[in-house]
Amino acid sequence: MGLILINESKEFVAVNFVGIPDIDLTNLFQEKAGYLEVAREMxxxxxxxxPGNEATLAKINSFLEEALHSSCEGIMVKSLDVDAGYAPSKRSDAWLKVKRDYVDGLRDSLDLVPIGAWYGNGRKAGWYSPFLMACYNPDTEEYQSxxxxxxxxxxxxYIEMKEFISGDKILAKKPPYYRTAEVPDKWFSPELVWEIRGADLTVxxxxxxxxxxxxxxxxxxxRFPRFIRSLSDRKPDECSTATDIADMFHAQTRKMDVSGK
Structure with a gap:
């Protein structure tokens, strides 16, 4: 089995070719930077x-930083043992993810409010997943996704949230004080505050x-947000503000050109 990664809009998608041993996959297509690329390897x-080999750690850190600088989620660390084949939807020590938020992530986490959700699929059918998270702008009194x-x-x-977010906590339509272009299956009244950590912030x-x-x-x-914990001592209008988000964007180490309209 060979494995390549297709880079489309800086997001990697895995594609498997089974039953084609000892073939140079680079001969099957022509690379185009930013659109179709073979995953780099070390x-x-x-x-x-x-673990104590500092030269090896430096090489790996440099490889990871190069991937992050290219706006990738991170790198995969794969064992080259014979029995280390890839199995979809199964976790294994032979394939490990190393992402920015596993290393340092945002300097601070965000306290956000769930304002909506989509119906889950597959194993999550019957629950809400994903959730739409928002900050608060006290100047406009808006929740912004x-x-x-x-x-x-x-x-x-998931079970607890399905039971809690019910009845009058589910809104008939999007409130005028919710600012987002997303259209979830259900809109929620602002009730909870969750701590969220991610890789970085982007426009x-x-x-x-x-x-x-x-x-x-x-x-x-x-980018790549992950739930950390529920903050029962925070009110929804005490969550991270729009100004907090802007300040964190400017403070992050990964800089972006935001001069375009």
Missing amino acids: IVESDEAC VCRVMSGFSDSF SPVHHGAYGLVHLSRGISV
């Missing part, structure tokens, strides 16, 4: 793979967090 020999989140939840938490044509504070016609979104 091989570490077994005698260099001990920042991201969808579907990572970090336990099954028991978004869909999410309206800090709209107009960083970019004239776009908001700010969190």
